[in-house]
Amino acid sequence: MTEQGASPDDPWVKVEYAYSDNSLDPDDEDSDYHQESYKESYKDRRRRAHTQAEQKRRDAIKRGYDDLQTIVPTCQQQDFSIGSQKLSKAIVLQKTIDYIQFLHKEKKKQEEEVSMLRKDVTALKIMKVNYEQIVKAHQDNPHEGEDQVSDQVKFNVFQGIMDSLFQSFNASISVASFQELSACVFSWIEEHCKPQTLREIVIGVLHQLKNQLY
Numbered sequence: 001m002t003e004q005g006a007s008p009d010d011p012w013v014k015v016e017y018a019y020s021d022n023s024l025d026p027d028d029e030d031s032d033y034h035q036e037s038y039k040e041s042y043k044d045r046r047r048r049a050h051t052q053a054e055q056k057r058r059d060a061i062k063r064g065y066d067d068l069q070t071i072v073p074t075c076q077q078q079d080f081s082i083g084s085q086k087l088s089k090a091i092v093l094q095k096t097i098d099y100i101q102f103l104h105k106e107k108k109k110q111e112e113e114v115s116m117l118r119k120d121v122t123a124l125k126i127m128k129v130n131y132e133q134i135v136k137a138h139q140d141n142p143h144e145g146e147d148q149v150s151d152q153v154k155f156n157v158f159q160g161i162m163d164s165l166f167q168s169f170n171a172s173i174s175v176a177s178f179q180e181l182s183a184c185v186f187s188w189i190e191e192h193c194k195p196q197t198l199r200e201i202v203i204g205v206l207h208q209l210k211n212q213l214y
Contacts, residue, residue: 068092072099116186123190130195153209160205161198168192 069075074095075087087095172188174180191197 065089065092068096072096074099116183119190120186123186123193126195127189127193156209157202157205160208161201164201164205165192 069087069092072092072095075092169188169192172192173184
């Protein structure tokens with residue numbers, strides 16, 4: 001407290017006012033220091049968390065590229081253009097893309113082969129049923145028509161049928177290689193050896209022989 005009658009200009013009064021100012025309270029200065037320390041600690045934690053997250057992301061990317069190099073066969077092959085250097089990420093990605101495109105083409109090719117084989121199986125089943133019917137008809141009537149048709153006429157009918165089939169076979173089948181032959185022979189059988197087609201061929205041959213005999 002100041003003494004009564006003391007002048008405001010008195011130096012001792014100014015000192016007293018200064019010490020009585022709340023802005024110079026030592027407790028407030030300690031509070032500001034702790035708040036500043038807390039802020040710095042929070043920033044450090046955020047920075048550390050961000051660094052750890054970034055490191056995890058980089059580790060995950062590295063593991064992904066390592067897995068690609070292990071899975072993709074072309075990444076394991078020796079590339080003499082780069083020697084023994086480690087494959088770059090760009091090369092790993094390009095080789096992976098090329099390998100995926102190759103797998104897609106192989107898948108499409110296999111699907112086409114499966115479809116062709118299914119058609120071949122269907123054609124063979126049809127031929128099997130037709131031959132079974134022919135055999136059964138012959139077993140039921142083993143001597144039917146023997147006295148009416150000569151062997152020469154039978155041969156002429158057989159020759160006419162074979163000539164007609166050979167013309168379509170020669171026009172449709174490539175014999176340049178066994179692979180080409182096996183690839184299209186069943187398609188030809190399915191197309192030109194159907195019961196309806198064979199029936200038309202036989203009827204046409206019989207009409208030709210009839211015109212020759214009469």
